[in-house]
Every structure is written in structure tokens, then in C-alpha cells.
Amino acid sequence: MKNKTLILSALLVLSGCQSAHEENLYDADENLPFEEVKISDTAGSLQELAEEADSFIFSGDDQMHWWKLEDELLENMRADTPGTLGKALQISVLGHTFYEEYDDSRLAEEYIGIRFAGMKEYGTVSAEKQEAEETVFFQLAQDVSEEDGDGYTYMSLPVHRSVSGGYLLCENSEQLVYAAEYGYIPAAIRGSSAEEILKKCISILSNLKEFSGSETELYSAIYRYVLQSVHYDYTTLRYSAAQNRENRVFFLEGATEDGWAVCDGMCKEILLLSRLAGIEAHHIGARSGDSGHAYLYVKCDGSWYLSCPTYASKTVSLPDGRRLDYHTMNYMLTDLDTNEPGWEYVSDAYPEIREQIKAVTPYDPWRKEQIIIGETVYTLHPENADEAVTLLKEAARLQKKCGKAVEAELCGKASVLREAYEQLKKEGIDVMFYSGGTFQGERLQVYVIGGNS
Missing domain, CATH: 3.10.620 (C8orf32 fold)
Structure with missing residues (x-):
């Protein structure tokens, strides 16, 4: 990687979003070491080709790029070009989205050419309106x-x-994803x-x-x-x-x-x-x-x-x-x-x-994560119906406080979890009861409280 230093105040996010008392996140004269993404021209495995494809896409180039293939990747590409290339692009973070076409006319010379869309325009259509x-x-x-x-x-x-890479300057969301995937510090x-x-x-x-x-x-x-x-x-x-x-x-x-x-x-x-x-x-x-x-x-x-x-x-x-x-x-x-x-x-x-x-x-979050109610510590693996009811009544209290449906998944004996559900229904609590499958031979039940309100 080639390092270069840029003036941070000219390029990066300077306004905070969660600390109202702090207008700027950086000193005006602060510099940080930025890195440029290096694009290699060789690949010897599916993982290497996937990573190199992502690096090339990050650059925004939409021209055909040629990689020299080595080792088993070259053999597999010659035997089945579409299948092997498809596997590499599927495991790349950006490649499967921005792939356009390939050129295998130089495989005898150990090269494969791939062209990507260049990240010019994407994500222009929102999801259909749903309730x-x-x-x-x-x-x-x-x-x-x-x-x-x-x-x-x-x-x-x-x-x-926590990361070994330096700061990577990003302009769009897919560049942020690339930075996160490959161990950089995402900057904007x-x-x-x-x-x-x-x-x-x-x-x-x-x-x-x-x-x-x-x-x-x-x-x-x-x-x-x-x-x-x-x-x-x-x-x-x-x-x-x-x-x-x-x-x-x-x-x-x-x-x-x-x-x-x-x-x-x-x-x-x-x-x-x-x-x-x-x-x-x-x-x-x-x-x-x-x-x-x-x-x-x-x-x-x-x-x-x-x-x-x-x-x-x-x-x-x-x-x-x-x-x-x-x-x-x-x-x-x-x-x-x-x-x-x-x-x-x-x-x-x-x-x-x-x-x-x-x-x-x-x-195992059901046994390891703690729920504190008053001065008592519980887990999401109740030993009896009374414990389960205590947990779910706390969820009902929180549901009234936050104004949204609250879901809690408990793990335990099917009879215990069913009895707790029936008890809440008898007390008039708005609760729905769904299966979450099993974990280590025990039932998982999801309780949704306030969903009908």
C-alpha cells in the first residue's frame, strides 16, 4: 500500500451527530495518513481474485482489466471459465454486483480480462411501500x-x-463496505x-x-x-x-x-x-x-x-x-x-x-446474557413458569414505556414456556407466541408483546 497524507479538515466529516456540545470531531490542522488501494495484476486463488476485483471496483475504473492467473486458479479457469469466475465474483463483496463481462481470449497466455461497471450509479430504486x-x-x-x-x-x-490498515477515503456506501471488509478505517x-x-x-x-x-x-x-x-x-x-x-x-x-x-x-x-x-x-x-x-x-x-x-x-x-x-x-x-x-x-x-x-x-445467549429486574439477575433460560412470567411481565412493562411491540425469546422446556404464555393470556396481556426452533435439544419460543395493540 502506498501512503499519503492529506489535510483532514478539507476532506473528512467535521460535524458530530451524537454529541450536541461538540461541533467538530477534528482539529482544523489535524492530518491523518490516508492509503491508496493498490491493484495487483496477479491472482492465484479464488479469494485473491475476489479481493483484487473488489480493489479494482473501488477505483471506479470501468475498463477491461487483465489479471495474470497462477496455480490452481489458472487450471480451473481454463477448465471452466464461467463457473470459476462465477465462484470468485460470488465471494467478492462488490464484484457480483458490478460485474459486466469477461474476456478469455488470452487464457493461453495465462490472463483473464474482466470489466466492471465502475460504481457510477447504483441503488436508485427504493423498496416498494409495505406496512x-x-x-x-x-x-x-x-x-x-x-x-x-x-x-x-x-x-x-x-x-x-483494532485494524491494521490506515484511513481510506470513501465517497459512497460501497466504498465504505470495501474499507470495512478489508481492514481499513473508513473515512468520508x-x-x-x-x-x-x-x-x-x-x-x-x-x-x-x-x-x-x-x-x-x-x-x-x-x-x-x-x-x-x-x-x-x-x-x-x-x-x-x-x-x-x-x-x-x-x-x-x-x-x-x-x-x-x-x-x-x-x-x-x-x-x-x-x-x-x-x-x-x-x-x-x-x-x-x-x-x-x-x-x-x-x-x-x-x-x-x-x-x-x-x-x-x-x-x-x-x-x-x-x-x-x-x-x-x-x-x-x-x-x-x-x-x-x-x-x-x-x-x-x-x-x-x-x-x-x-x-x-x-x-448461547439464553443462558449467558443477563436480565436485571429490580435487584434480581435472570437469564433467558427460565427454570420454571414463574421465572418465565416474571421476565415476560418485565417485557410488558417496557412495551408500555417505549410504545412499540417488544419481543423476547426464551429457551427451555416446552411445557414451561407454554405455561408462561397461558398465564399471560389469562391476565389479559397482549402476547403472541411463535416458535424459534430448538437449541441443544430445548425449545425456543418468541413472545411478542403489544403486537396487537
Whole structure:
């Protein structure tokens, strides 16, 4: 990487978004070391070609670029050019969106040519208008009921202490995603779309700051925040792949501004928030048959996990026609053997990390996360119906205070969870009861309180 220093006050975001008493985040004469993205002309593996394609797209160049292929990648490209190139582009963060065409006329010379769209225009079409009930997670409802603490400034974000790369100047949302994916500190040009998104992310992390006791706790808060604030847009399933570049739901704009996204947009928001919070994460692209999917690899407190927001989100239709989304934490920090029968989590991205995830023990938020009610500490794994009712009545109290439906997922014996539900119904509490699957042989039940109100 080639380093260069620029005058920060001329290029970066200078106004805070969460600290009303602080107008500027930087001293006027402060300089920071910026880096230029280096584009290599060689690639010896799918991962290398994917990363080099992303770097080329970041530059905005829309001309054919030639890469010299090496080792097994060259052999596979000669044997099956469309299939091999498709695998590389699928695991690239930007490549599958901006790909235009390839030229294999020089494969005998060990070169492949690829042309990308140049990131000139994307995300121009918003999701169709849809009605959906807003819900708040039990844990986050407890937080929003408390008085706000001190927020982050740009310079106090943990990313400044957690990545090996330098500052990367970004103009748009996809450049922010690139910076987050490849270990840079994302920075934004004043007045750009990247600036607005970066401000929004700082504000979000400021609201989640009190969860930062450990990486796992903070990631849990980030994951839940994105699930509760972004609805999955099922209408895009009927669109062609050629329309993906047009739709905001595939980008940060859809997730952070519209509140509607698909797997790609949701994962990009989680990726950027995680990196800014000092948590290492990667956007993972994969295919199964004719379907594409995006999820994440996340490193929390020394262990790598698979994390998928898409299959954690469930949708039901209420009697009055409204849509209600509820969620399970089964996919938050797990291994490769998930509960999802409709998707096999197989990707060529980051094979070394994938091997570590195969052996990891899934995180158990129901037993490990604490809920404090009065002076008593509870978990989301109640031993009896009385404990479950106490937890759910606290959720009902918070629901009245925050004015939105509150969802709580409990893990335990099916009889205990059913008895608690029946008790709340007898007491006239507005509660709905949905299955979240199973975890280590026990039932997961999601209670939505206030959804019919």
C-alpha cells in the first residue's frame, strides 16, 4: 500500500451527530495518513481474485482489466471459465454486483480480462411501500428506557485501535463496505453519501455503547439492532439478477436509510457497524443452486462464528393485514451446522476461517446474557413458569414505556414456556407466541408483546 497524507479538515466529516456540545470531531490542522488501494495484476486463488476485483471496483475504473492467473486458479479457469469466475465474483463483496463481462481470449497466455461497471450509479430504486409492525428486542427495550450516556465521536470509535490498515477515503456506501471488509478505517468525503451513512453508524453505536463489556455483548446488540430496524424485502425475489444493481435493498442505503433490505444490505450494515466497533467481520457470499445468499463470519472474544440475519428473521401476517417480523437468536453466533433446512452454508470465501468455524461451539445467549429486574439477575433460560412470567411481565412493562411491540425469546422446556404464555393470556396481556426452533435439544419460543395493540 502506498501512503499519503492529506489535510483532514478539507476532506473528512467535521460535524458530530451524537454529541450536541461538540461541533467538530477534528482539529482544523489535524492530518491523518490516508492509503491508496493498490491493484495487483496477479491472482492465484479464488479469494485473491475476489479481493483484487473488489480493489479494482473501488477505483471506479470501468475498463477491461487483465489479471495474470497462477496455480490452481489458472487450471480451473481454463477448465471452466464461467463457473470459476462465477465462484470468485460470488465471494467478492462488490464484484457480483458490478460485474459486466469477461474476456478469455488470452487464457493461453495465462490472463483473464474482466470489466466492471465502475460504481457510477447504483441503488436508485427504493423498496416498494409495505406496512410492517415495528418491534423492539427485550434487551434493547431495557436500554432505550434508560437515560442516554456519552456517545462516540469519530475519533473515539474502537476501529482506530483494532485494524491494521490506515484511513481510506470513501465517497459512497460501497466504498465504505470495501474499507470495512478489508481492514481499513473508513473515512468520508464531506457532503458525500458516505458521510451521511458514517454519521448514522456513529449515532447507532453511541446508542449501543453500554453493551460494550465484551465483543460478544456488543455484537449481540449490533445484530439485534439491525434485525429490529431492517425488514427483509421479499418483493425483490421476483426481480431478475440484472435489477440487483438498481435496488437499494442490496446496499447500505436500503438498510440504514429505508429500513428495507435483503441479505446483502443487512450484512453490509452489520459488517460496517461491527468494524467501526472494533469487531473483526467479513461479508460472505455463497450460492446454492440458482440462489445467492450473503451472511457473515464474525470474530468475537477470540472465536470465529457464522452469523446470518436473514434466516433469523421470520414473518407472519396479523389479522388486520399488517406484517409482523419476529426473530430467533439461533443464527447470531453459530457454527456451520445451523438449523436452517433451506440453505447449506457453503462458501469458498476465507477457507481458513471456515475451518475454525466448523469446530466452534455456538454462542448461547439464553443462558449467558443477563436480565436485571429490580435487584434480581435472570437469564433467558427460565427454570420454571414463574421465572418465565416474571421476565415476560418485565417485557410488558417496557412495551408500555417505549410504545412499540417488544419481543423476547426464551429457551427451555416446552411445557414451561407454554405455561408462561397461558398465564399471560389469562391476565389479559397482549402476547403472541411463535416458535424459534430448538437449541441443544430445548425449545425456543418468541413472545411478542403489544403486537396487537
